[in-house]
Amino acid sequence: MDPEIFDVEGADVAWCPGCGDFPILRTLKAALAELEIDQKKLVLASGIGQAGKLPHYLKSHTYNSLHGRALSPATAIKAVNRELTVIVTSGDGDMYGEGGNHLMHTIRRNPDITTIVHNNMVYGLTKGQASPTSQMEMITPLQVEGVFLEPFNPLAIAIALDASFVARTFAGDIEHMKNVFKEAIKHKGFALVDVFQPCPTFNKINTYGWFKDNTYKLEDSHDPHDRNEAFKRATETGKYPLGIFYKNENKLTFEETLSVYSKDNSPLFERKTDVQKVKDLIEKKRSV
Amino acid sequence: MSEFLSGEDVSIVLCGEAGQGIQTVEAILVQAVKLGGYNVFSSKEYMSRIRGGENSTQIRVSSKRISAYVDRIDILVAISKGAIDHLKKRISENTIIIGDEDTLKDVVRPDVIKIPFLKIAKNIGGPIYANIIAAGVLSRILNIDFQIFEECITAMFARKGEKILEGDLKASAEGYKIGEELLKSAKINIEIEKNDGIRDEILLNGTDVFGYGCLAGGVKFMSSYPMTPSTSLQVFIAQYSKDFDIIFEQAEDEIAAINMGLGASYAGARALAATSGSGFALMSEAVGLSGMIETPIVLYIGQRPGPAVGLPTRTAQEDLNLVLYSGPGETPRAIFAPGNFEDAFYMTQRAFNIADKYQIPVFILSDQYMVDIYYNIPSLMTKDVEIETHEHSVFGAPKSKILWDYIVKTDENYRRFEITEDGVSPRGIPGFGEGFVVVDSDEHDEEGHITEDLNLRTEMVEKRLKKLEGIKKDVVPPELIGPSDYKILIIGWGSTYGPIKETLDNLQSNDIAFLYFKQVYPLHKDTLKFVEKAQKTIIFENNANSQFGNLIKLETGFEIHEKALKYNGMPFSVEEVTEHLKNLQEVERNSTNFLNPQNRKSWRSYNGS
Ligand SMILES: Cc1ncc(C[n+]2csc(CCOP(=O)(O)OP(=O)(O)O)c2C)c(N)n1
Numbered sequence: 001m002d003p004e005i006f007d008v009e010g011a012d013v014a015w016c017p018g019c020g021d022f023p024i025l026r027t028l029k030a031a032l033a034e035l036e037i038d039q040k041k042l043v044l045a046s047g048i049g050q051a052g053k054l055p056h057y058l059k060s061h062t063y064n065s066l067h068g069r070a071l072s073p074a075t076a077i078k079a080v081n082r083e084l085t086v087i088v089t090s091g092d093g094d095m096y097g098e099g100g101n102h103l104m105h106t107i108r109r110n111p112d113i114t115t116i117v118h119n120n121m122v123y124g125l126t127k128g129q130a131s132p133t134s135q136m137e138m139i140t141p142l143q144v145e146g147v148f149l150e151p152f153n154p155l156a157i158a159i160a161l162d163a164s165f166v167a168r169t170f171a172g173d174i175e176h177m178k179n180v181f182k183e184a185i186k187h188k189g190f191a192l193v194d195v196f197q198p199c200p201t202f203n204k205i206n207t208y209g210w211f212k213d214n215t216y217k218l219e220d221s222h223d224p225h226d227r228n229e230a231f232k233r234a235t236e237t238g239k240y241p242l243g244i245f246y247k248n249e250n251k252l253t254f255e256e257t258l259s260v261y262s263k264d265n266s267p268l269f270e271r272k273t274d275v276q277k278v279k280d281l282i283e284k285k286r287s288v
Numbered sequence: 289m290s291e292f293l294s295g296e297d298v299s300i301v302l303c304g305e306a307g308q309g310i311q312t313v314e315a316i317l318v319q320a321v322k323l324g325g326y327n328v329f330s331s332k333e334y335m336s337r338i339r340g341g342e343n344s345t346q347i348r349v350s351s352k353r354i355s356a357y358v359d360r361i362d363i364l365v366a367i368s369k370g371a372i373d374h375l376k377k378r379i380s381e382n383t384i385i386i387g388d389e390d391t392l393k394d395v396v397r398p399d400v401i402k403i404p405f406l407k408i409a410k411n412i413g414g415p416i417y418a419n420i421i422a423a424g425v426l427s428r429i430l431n432i433d434f435q436i437f438e439e440c441i442t443a444m445f446a447r448k449g450e451k452i453l454e455g456d457l458k459a460s461a462e463g464y465k466i467g468e469e470l471l472k473s474a475k476i477n478i479e480i481e482k483n484d485g486i487r488d489e490i491l492l493n494g495t496d497v498f499g500y501g502c503l504a505g506g507v508k509f510m511s512s513y514p515m516t517p518s519t520s521l522q523v524f525i526a527q528y529s530k531d532f533d534i535i536f537e538q539a540e541d542e543i544a545a546i547n548m549g550l551g552a553s554y555a556g557a558r559a560l561a562a563t564s565g566s567g568f569a570l571m572s573e574a575v576g577l578s579g580m581i582e583t584p585i586v587l588y589i590g591q592r593p594g595p596a597v598g599l600p601t602r603t604a605q606e607d608l609n610l611v612l613y614s615g616p617g618e619t620p621r622a623i624f625a626p627g628n629f630e631d632a633f634y635m636t637q638r639a640f641n642i643a644d645k646y647q648i649p650v651f652i653l654s655d656q657y658m659v660d661i662y663y664n665i666p667s668l669m670t671k672d673v674e675i676e677t678h679e680h681s682v683f684g685a686p687k688s689k690i691l692w693d694y695i696v697k698t699d700e701n702y703r704r705f706e707i708t709e710d711g712v713s714p715r716g717i718p719g720f721g722e723g724f725v726v727v728d729s730d731e732h733d734e735e736g737h738i739t740e741d742l743n744l745r746t747e748m749v750e751k752r753l754k755k756l757e758g759i760k761k762d763v764v765p766p767e768l769i770g771p772s773d774y775k776i777l778i779i780g781w782g783s784t785y786g787p788i789k790e791t792l793d794n795l796q797s798n799d800i801a802f803l804y805f806k807q808v809y810p811l812h813k814d815t816l817k818f819v820e821k822a823q824k825t826i827i828f829e830n831n832a833n834s835q836f837g838n839l840i841k842l843e844t845g846f847e848i849h850e851k852a853l854k855y856n857g858m859p860f861s862v863e864e865v866t867e868h869l870k871n872l873q874e875v876e877r878n879s880t881n882f883l884n885p886q887n888r889k890s891w892r893s894y895n896g897s
């Protein structure tokens with residue numbers, strides 16, 4: 001499949017030149033094409049932020065919602081129509097800040113959706129405030145004396161919650177990123193992919209060069225089914241590992257637990273309510 | 289001392305602590321009373337506790353149809369020590385009090401009938417049987433056949449196992465015996481006309497009715513977070529989810545609940561979320577989202593007193609303003625506020641059609657009083673309901689492409705927010721047709737893509753607001769009850785319906801009428817005509833600011849003359865409504881010009897128990 005079918009003609013792209021969002025977009029299209037994903041059955045959901053605009057630049061069904069709220073509608077979209085491929089794109093502020101509670105509970109629900117978080121360690125759209133993943137000492141217009149807080153560790157949290165797929169990749173490494181995206185989309189269950197994404201406009205510290213110097217790839221021998229090991233690797237200090245940290249294929253997905261699919265896999269919009277059945281139910285109240 | 293109660297109806301109140309089984313007795317007795325051939329109405333008031341406190345349930349037994357709360361207590365069954373004190377304002381010299389010998393040993397009133405409930409219960413197997421004994425006593429003195437009572441007991445306890453059922457049946461028989469003795473001793477005597485036809489009527493509670501309305505409305509997805517008094521509807525839908533192909537999910541919070549609902553709706557499932565005031569406050573951002581992405585959703589708000597968490601288990605009509613103005617920016621909506629079971633059913637069902645027809649958020653305002661009442665009616669679904677199909681002329685889509693629920697099959701050129709004459713664009717869903725369905729919370733173009741084009745912004749605002757014209761055409765008119773040449777017009781909405789209606793029936797006055805609103809927004813176009821025709825108008829609301837009165841003023845310019853406002857957490861009683869109206873008639877008689885501000889009064893009620 002040609003990745004160009006996902007291009008949106010005449011899209012007014014609002015990202016800055018050199019932004020790490022561009023390679024993420026390009027690579028996502030390539031991954032979808034290689035997986036032969038049916039475009040007419042693809043829904044991209046997002047919240048708010050620079051990253052959240054991505055669905056506008058990738059031809060598919062799009063549900064752009066509120067800041068931090070992409071996971072709730074995405075879960076429901078997949079739940080009412082299992083034939084759809086549902087992907088969430090989000091920023092670190094969107095997903096780990098405003099949407100933190102939903103992330104935690106979506107991991108618990110384990111819907112079969114993929115979440116890609118553009119982690120630029122800063123708020124882009126609102127112009128450079130700290131995000132939950134900002135590094136200590138970063139000075140911003142709001143954190144005037146520098147960030148005092150320990151950065152949020154999405155991978156460790158996700159593994160602690162036994163998320164079914166947890167990975168990290170880097171927007172500067174197209175091949176790695178594409179492979180991780182493909183694995184995440186193929187994975188049955190909730191997949192969290194944290195992507196290191198340079199924001200040349202507001203984050204002058206965590207640049208392409210910085211990410212290159214401060215990351216390395218998990219060895220081929222890393223066993224993603226070893227949760228303790230995965231957790232240990234996710235909490236490493238110093239350089240950040242990239243790769244698929246953790247996988248648990250033994251969890252039921254949210255959709256699989258729903259009784260509406262116990263006999264019938266058809267999407268809910270095809271099912272009509274039988275009003276007579278309601279009437280019968282009411283009639284039963286004539287006796288005890 | 290002997291008491292004789294006869295006539296049309298008797299008001300029985302059971303009072304005890306939470307955990308003493310008062311609600312079980314209520315559930316059994318309402319059935320027994322109905323099957324016994326009487327009209328029944330029950331309502332409860334309770335404290336926000338799992339154990340202790342004082343809770344009471346009123347059961348009215350009547351020869352005529354009734355559906356309202358009264359302050360009057362004819363028979364009080366006091367199961368706890370604090371019961372009498374708790375209800376002292378409602379106890380009159382005509383109240384017969386029945387209570388446990390030990391519990392009430394310090395109560396010195398000549399009219400108290402003391403019965404060793406607890407002792408007998410312990411002999412049967414434990415104090416838990418005391419409430420069933422009490423129910424047995426009441427059934428006997430109400431002349432309900434023992435078989436009927438047994439049938440109700442069996443239905444209630446059969447699934448709890450042989451042993452428990454056996455104990456309960458024994459307790460019922462004991463209760464009957466005591467009732468028999470009471471009748472013999474002539475301490476009590478009740479004569480209410482029976483009507484065998486009532487046996488076959490339908491006995492429902494408020495929650496059931498809203499629930500059936502949701503099912504008949506074609507709900508396919510519900511996500512919610514528990515909050516009294518909306519939880520019972522969540523339980524209802526969860527219980528029927530399997531039979532009706534519904535996904536029910538307990539969300540992590542109200543924000544997730546409404547956002548999930550919108551996602552489900554986007555993908556083609558009729559969606560519902562239920563909450564109460566402060567839970568709804570959390571949903572309001574997404575009300576704006578629903579308006580912006582023109583994705584329908586039905587929001588059921590079980591009102592209780594606020595602000596913040598207020599009185600968790602009490603009743604109120606305080607969230608109209610919140611619902612009316614919720615959400616950032618400006619977006620059309622519709623708000624229903626049914627006050628009786630038939631309307632609760634049809635308005636709820638209609639809410640789903642209206643939400644889909646105009647692709648808007650639609651609200652159903654309910655409240656604690658409304659969801660907790662029980663009464664019998666001949667039938668509920670008296671006319672057919674349908675899950676409406678889209679037959680809109682300007683939708684452009686040929687009929688063959690129309691699925692149902694106002695959803696169309698998309699083609700290659702599909703634009704989700706196509707600007708149409710009436711502001712409603714054909715609604716496609718992903719996976720049905722060839723087009724892409726793009727929705728965006730930012731301002732967007734017809735295709736759904738983000739835009740900062742200020743001209744397009746203006747067009748889109750106008751497109752969305754244009755829908756209000758259609759919504760207004762579909763408004764359910766207020767119902768005028770009583771003479772059409774009224775002098776005094778009572779205005780009410782939602783659950784104040786019952787007490788106002790009963791008062792009106794009792795008064796039989798040919799110059800008082802009641803204008804009952806089951807849809808409170810948008811206002812029906814005839815509203816001004818109705819209010820202007822009256823010499824005097826009075827509104828009843830369970831809030832302190834007359835939120836609906838203010839809405840009428842805002843929309844029509846008409847200021848309602850008198851406002852009867854109650855906000856202590858209890859519903860209006862028939863007696864209170866009567867008193868307000870009598871005062872009003874008095875003022876009218878004594879005044880040549882009652883529009884004179886000196887004759888005006890704003891009644892506020894602080895009483896109640
Ligand atoms: C409820 C709410 N609060 C605040 C905002 C303002 N806001 C928009 S984007 C954003 C932060 C986005 O940061 P991030 O998710 O890291 O995305 P980026 O722009 O860096 O890609 C904020 C705070 C909003 N839109 N909604």
Ligand code: SF4
Pocket residue numbers: 014015016018019020021050120124125198199200201202
């Ligand atoms: S602000 Fe940063 S994240 Fe946003 S587009 Fe510009 S470079 Fe990218």
